[in-house]
Amino acid sequence: MMQYTALPEDILMSIEKPERYIGHEINAVYKDKEHISVRFGMCFPDVYEIGMSHLGIAILYDMFNKFEDTWCERIYSPWVDLDKIMRERNIPLFTIESQEPVKNLDFLGITLQYEMCYTNILQVLDLSGIPLISTERTWDDPIVIGGGPCSYNPEPIADFFDLFYIGEGETRYRELLDVYKASRAAGDSRDEFLHKAAKIPGMYVPRFYQPEYNEDFTLKAFTPVYDDIPTKILKELVTDLDDTYYPEKPVVPFMKVTQDRVVLEIMRGCIRGCRFCQAGQIYRPVRERSVEFLKDKAEKMLKNTGHEEISLSSLSSSDYTHIEELVRFLIDDCTKKKVNIALPSLRIDQFSVDVMERVQDVKKSSLTFAPEAGSQRMRDIINKGLTEEDIINGAVLAFKGGWTKVKLYFMLGLPFERDEDIEGIAKLCNSIAAAFYEAIPKEKRVNGRVNITASTSFFIPKPFTPFQWAVMDTPDDFIRKAGLTKHYIHEQLNQKVIRYIWHEADVSMLEGVLARGDRRLSKVILSAYKKGCIYDAWSEFYKHEAWLESFKECDVDPDFYMYRERKDDELFPWDFIDCGVTKAHLLREWKKAQAGIVTDNCRSKCSGCGSARFDCGICINGR
Amino acid sequence: MKVRFKFSKHGVLKYIGHLDLMRYFQKAFRRTDIEVLYSKGFSPHMIMSFAQPLGVGVESDGEYFDVEVDDNEDISLMVDKLNAQMAEGVVILDVVKLPEKFTNAMASVAAADYELNFYKDSPLSEDLLNKYNSADAVTFVKTTKTGEHIINVKEFVFDICIKDSATLFVKVDASSAGNLKPVNLVQALLNLEGKAPEAYPFHILRKDTYMRDPEGNLVPLNKVDYE
Numbered sequence: 001m002m003q004y005t006a007l008p009e010d011i012l013m014s015i016e017k018p019e020r021y022i023g024h025e026i027n028a029v030y031k032d033k034e035h036i037s038v039r040f041g042m043c044f045p046d047v048y049e050i051g052m053s054h055l056g057i058a059i060l061y062d063m064f065n066k067f068e069d070t071w072c073e074r075i076y077s078p079w080v081d082l083d084k085i086m087r088e089r090n091i092p093l094f095t096i097e098s099q100e101p102v103k104n105l106d107f108l109g110i111t112l113q114y115e116m117c118y119t120n121i122l123q124v125l126d127l128s129g130i131p132l133i134s135t136e137r138t139w140d141d142p143i144v145i146g147g148g149p150c151s152y153n154p155e156p157i158a159d160f161f162d163l164f165y166i167g168e169g170e171t172r173y174r175e176l177l178d179v180y181k182a183s184r185a186a187g188d189s190r191d192e193f194l195h196k197a198a199k200i201p202g203m204y205v206p207r208f209y210q211p212e213y214n215e216d217f218t219l220k221a222f223t224p225v226y227d228d229i230p231t232k233i234l235k236e237l238v239t240d241l242d243d244t245y246y247p248e249k250p251v252v253p254f255m256k257v258t259q260d261r262v263v264l265e266i267m268r269g270c271i272r273g274c275r276f277c278q279a280g281q282i283y284r285p286v287r288e289r290s291v292e293f294l295k296d297k298a299e300k301m302l303k304n305t306g307h308e309e310i311s312l313s314s315l316s317s318s319d320y321t322h323i324e325e326l327v328r329f330l331i332d333d334c335t336k337k338k339v340n341i342a343l344p345s346l347r348i349d350q351f352s353v354d355v356m357e358r359v360q361d362v363k364k365s366s367l368t369f370a371p372e373a374g375s376q377r378m379r380d381i382i383n384k385g386l387t388e389e390d391i392i393n394g395a396v397l398a399f400k401g402g403w404t405k406v407k408l409y410f411m412l413g414l415p416f417e418r419d420e421d422i423e424g425i426a427k428l429c430n431s432i433a434a435a436f437y438e439a440i441p442k443e444k445r446v447n448g449r450v451n452i453t454a455s456t457s458f459f460i461p462k463p464f465t466p467f468q469w470a471v472m473d474t475p476d477d478f479i480r481k482a483g484l485t486k487h488y489i490h491e492q493l494n495q496k497v498i499r500y501i502w503h504e505a506d507v508s509m510l511e512g513v514l515a516r517g518d519r520r521l522s523k524v525i526l527s528a529y530k531k532g533c534i535y536d537a538w539s540e541f542y543k544h545e546a547w548l549e550s551f552k553e554c555d556v557d558p559d560f561y562m563y564r565e566r567k568d569d570e571l572f573p574w575d576f577i578d579c580g581v582t583k584a585h586l587l588r589e590w591k592k593a594q595a596g597i598v599t600d601n602c603r604s605k606c607s608g609c610g611s612a613r614f615d616c617g618i619c620i621n622g623r
Numbered sequence: 624m625k626v627r628f629k630f631s632k633h634g635v636l637k638y639i640g641h642l643d644l645m646r647y648f649q650k651a652f653r654r655t656d657i658e659v660l661y662s663k664g665f666s667p668h669m670i671m672s673f674a675q676p677l678g679v680g681v682e683s684d685g686e687y688f689d690v691e692v693d694d695n696e697d698i699s700l701m702v703d704k705l706n707a708q709m710a711e712g713v714v715i716l717d718v719v720k721l722p723e724k725f726t727n728a729m730a731s732v733a734a735a736d737y738e739l740n741f742y743k744d745s746p747l748s749e750d751l752l753n754k755y756n757s758a759d760a761v762t763f764v765k766t767t768k769t770g771e772h773i774i775n776v777k778e779f780v781f782d783i784c785i786k787d788s789a790t791l792f793v794k795v796d797a798s799s800a801g802n803l804k805p806v807n808l809v810q811a812l813l814n815l816e817g818k819a820p821e822a823y824p825f826h827i828l829r830k831d832t833y834m835r836d837p838e839g840n841l842v843p844l845n846k847v848d849y850e
Contacts, residue, residue, distance in 0.1 A: 003635045003712065009680075012638055019639055022635040023635070024710055024711055024712065026650070254639045254643050254644075255639075303654065306653035307650065308649070308650075337653075340666070
């Protein structure tokens with residue numbers, strides 16, 4: 001038996017973690033390519049251990065490989081050490097499974113999980129020997145298709161993609177592959193195939209849509225060049241999450257990846273409608289999987305992977321209707337199998353504290369709250385349905401259960417923010433510390449004192465949120481506000497037990513530009529890539545100066561995307577996409593935010609967001 | 624009951640490091656119905672002991688680890704059960720029951736056989752071997768936290784012979800106190816010739832791993848029935 005590797009031994013022995021590139025992991029799918037008509041490469045444009053931790057790819061990998069005529073393989077960004085060697089020695093990028101050049105494939109699917117991966121897309125195309133600009137490709141190149149959350153504003157990277165799939169991947173890929181097969185058999189040109197693909201629901205072919213700009217570079221019109229393709233593209237979604245693809249044998253990496261565990265997606269969407277959160281809007285309506293489905297998948301996945309941990313995945317697990325039944329089942333089942341349970345995004349209440357006492361080492365672990373804002377006024381503006389009382393009560397429950405470490409997540413730079421809201425962050429931390437000393441008598445304080453970590457990130461307005469109209473803070477604002485937070489924390493009585501950490505502002509700027517960007521940014525991204533920018537999501541590789549130069553050279557003003565006041569009726573670059581939630585609803589929410597009025601969650605009252613037209617999930621059976 | 628498995632490791636799996644290989648075996652056991660015993664506490668882990676960690680890039684025909692399983696397990700089924708869960712490249716070759724209070728795999732290791740194949744520019748010759756045999760000391764410089772040490776490999780080599788013009792066979796000390804890495808041995812040999820070793824010009828295959836029986840003889844780690 002001789003296993004082939006694209007990389008020769010001397011390279012594999014000289015780079016970091018060669019395990020990233022060799023394949024042959026447990027449950028990896030190998031097919032005889034002689035009996036395959038479509039070869040699909042599924043790429044996560046970041047390093048292997050990040051990409052391998054992504055559930056969406058695991059679901060689609062399983063789905064594609066269930067198609068008998070299709071072989072789906074995985075592709076990741078080579079780490080910077082190998083990137084350099086591949087360029088020097090002209091080694092083409094390869095897939096993990098067959099180790100063959102990416103260029104041999106029919107499709108290259110790229111998942112777009114965060115804006116900061118955009119230069120890595122160019123890295124992947126470039127190393128594969130695929131022309132970076134879509135219109136320069138021929139049938140010698142794979143069809144390059146993008147999907148995932150950032151495809152809800154695909155315009156900044158429109159030039160690099162042949163096709164975008166808008167929405168959840170489970171529904172339309174079969175149809176797309178069939179159109180592809182028929183097109184190839186008929187001898188269609190690439191453009192002819194893409195024209196046919198553009199008629200499939202959810203598919204967006206950027207080259208067939210033409211933007212027109214006003215003099216101030218705001219969008220004037222966005223029109224299809226053919227009459228027979230839609231002007232507005234409605235997102236795709238799975239209406240019944242119990243009757244769809246879900247992997248029972250996910251790939252088990254040899255190396256320790258970020259998610260070294262079974263991941264159980266319990267539901268999609270969120271009832272909460274926090275006004276800063278894109279996921280809370282684009283995955284509407286909330287659809288739950290049944291407990292029976294989840295029990296079955298949990299048992300099979302644990303059996304087939306041998307993982308020692310299972311984690312629940314959703315935007316807000318406490319809102320899952322059957323959370324108690326599911327968690328009780330998992331505790332009983334997993335304790336027998338010596339499997340740990342991770343319960344992220346669980347609201348802190350009596351139930352979750354009881355549960356976590358059973359599944360975690362109380363002395364070591366910390367409890368996490370995400371109030372997102374320090375004052376009640378600000379929490380009402382962002383529609384975070386969490387009061388100070390909820391937080392303090394939750395913390396006291398946890399303290400009584402033995403926890404002494406609390407982590408709190410906040411955002412700075414939210415719309416309509418005042419300095420008193422920032423002071424609220426410090427005051428809230430102080431109140432939690434005070435609650436500890438009040439609730440726990442001296443002799444029962446296990447570790448002596450309480451540890452509170454407050455962490456702030458900078459708010460970045462995202463498309464398809466009520467805050468898509470918001471003006472973003474400048475790096476100077478951010479730095480001032482982080483300093484102010486620190487100052488206010490120092491003023492508190494319990495400041496000694498409060499630790500404060502914040503994230504850098506430069507990267508936030510770029511993310512702010514790309515998130516609400518338009519098609520004019522493609523050339524900026526290309527220019528930054530040519531200046532050596534890759535792995536922008538990794539602060540150690542982020543080259544701020546190179547980006548600033550690229551904006552200048554391309555004569556594109558980054559401030560336009562961040563600091564401009566957007567009118568209520570401005571046509572946005574992403575408005576040709578219909579995510580289900582209407583622009584009218586988002587605007588209503590934006591106005592309510594200004595007035596500090598909260599909106600009920602989907603379970604207590606329908607707010608008429610527009611998603612009811614999908615006729616599924618909480619919209620038909622929720623309340 | 625404590626049992627000792629023997630396995631081989633070839634192909635691309637040679638790039639899997641020791642810690643990841645341990646995780647790999649833990650997960651593999653969990654995919655079988657073999658009942659492995661766990662340590663107590665909040666994060667229980669399997670009670671396992673690996674013999675001598677294999678370096679990244681090295682293949683092997685004789686690797687060993689001990690694991691404690693439930694007394695009711697049928698030892699005759701274990702090899703097949705575990706082999707059904709192996710990735711291509713790792714093969715379970717044998718399992719034996721360990722006598723009570725038997726020294727664990729890691730502590731028992733005394734020696735290992737290696738085959739070194741120089742796939743280009745082989746430096747091997749009878750002349751080199753003669754030089755080795757007649758020299759009082761054949762050395763390399765080992766850099767540790769405490770500084771540079773000159774190590775005489777002859778103290779750690781039990782057997783050395785040339786199999787063909789490109790292949791060297793050695794039996795060396797592999798105990799925790801005196802483990803000699805094949806790379807260092809080659810370094811010392813090339814020092815005799817005044818040559819600097821290139822990066823990985825040779826493949827390394829560990830043939831087997833040995834412990835000492837009560838008479839002091841070297842026996843493979845799975846020959847536990849000498850008593």
